[in-house]
Amino acid sequence: MFSVALVFGLTATAASAGPLLTPRIDITCPIVLEGRVASSTALSDFDSYSTSIFNPDYVRGSQPWSQILVFSNTTNSRFENASYKSIEVTISDQSIFQSQNGFRRAGLQINGDTNTGGPGSKGVKTLHWSVKQDSSRPLNLTHEYLNVWHERADYNGNQFNFQTGTVIGQSYAKDTFKILDRQNVLVWSTPIDATAWQNFAVTLDFDKNTLQVYYSEGDAALAAVTNVLTNDNSGEGQYQFGILKKPTGTSDVVNSGYQEKGILEGQIYGGIFLEDSADGCISL
Template structure:
């Protein structure tokens, strides 16, 4: 008869061996000014407290706590994650209504310390790194427009850049099955197809002195490469980085307050390797 202690140890060993073990080899070479890395020992309830979450536990979400809408999928590590960090999945459902924004379904992460005005993420040269992976069980409905990562000005009137997916409202020629980077004037400056299985790694550099924007990209554990030049962009107005899912409605010109959202929403986006580094002197982690 197998003892309960031995059975427990066998179950733990079996579970551990079934988990993906490949780690990213990306090296962070520049000073990190805001860290959204998720320590491997974090549990869902840790994200409900300022004392234990790397993110603001109150924003951005509806009435549901982050412990119920964040998941930790068993996936191989993204490029800049290592043995001490893990991926996190942001999910939305029918209840994902932030404040009174009834047109949106929205949940997102704000790194603790990212202040809306005069914060460390909106000065000098800053590069936000993030990797994304798709959840085959919680796919996005790409007939809608999604904001996935963006920098929102302090007065909430505009975004210095948008990293988006799906059907962009008013841009019929855009491929809904691609990730797109838009500048402050909502001009698309670069895109790439959404990969259903690979990690897709992105870095977006905002130079708040020269008012430029530059995009870097790679897949899985490949080094990032520049896919645009440093293009002119209006980076004024301070603000904060938003990381997660904002799903716009269809059938309305008032997307914040009204429009169509189907029922039974269960969608997710997996993120890894989230951090913002100081790009002074041209420094960038690839």
């Protein structure tokens, strides 16, 4: 359906260390929402609207983002040159948003991505992100995690989910990343790599109500891993990047259930951006 244009081209683990660099890939499609972190950014910058590319107030517990985020001393992801660096979202026992006592969560929202009338919920858009694992802050895959998703404006569902761990009520392999559609049906999955960057993109056509998934590992070019799939993309809403860890042992996951004590978990993110794919342009 799309004509694809190939593009060439807490204590901080190492808060003051710069990223390890290899040649990166340029983005040629128009960027609608920019979630790549500038290399000059300090952790304190995430606490203010005037200095953060993300919403400083959401979605987190009582701790400010400067105490939640970590700069990791790792190679940059494939869409980040020396002007950018990766960011790690962490969760702890204090990661309780509002009164959602069942969840442990911290999720970044890009400034400009409004819940209604926003640029990310119209036309044809491709969301990009890359993830890498932190062996010092491993996820507990006996739990279900939401890592990236587009939540409807009414907060009653998501147009798609990027998840890992043990999905409640399903028999999917826990040590995989999974893309689920609007109906929470698995459309594609891949094993978690313990060391490499894993790169993902999801194209959402809000006019034709379709979804398509792209994937690569390391510095390899993205490739389509699904066909163009029917998906109900209505409802507007916002994108979120981070960790939402569900509890076990309950049917009321928002408000109750088991979460172990002493949580210290993280997910490294890079290459976050939303591009305009109205003319079939997708950065691969």
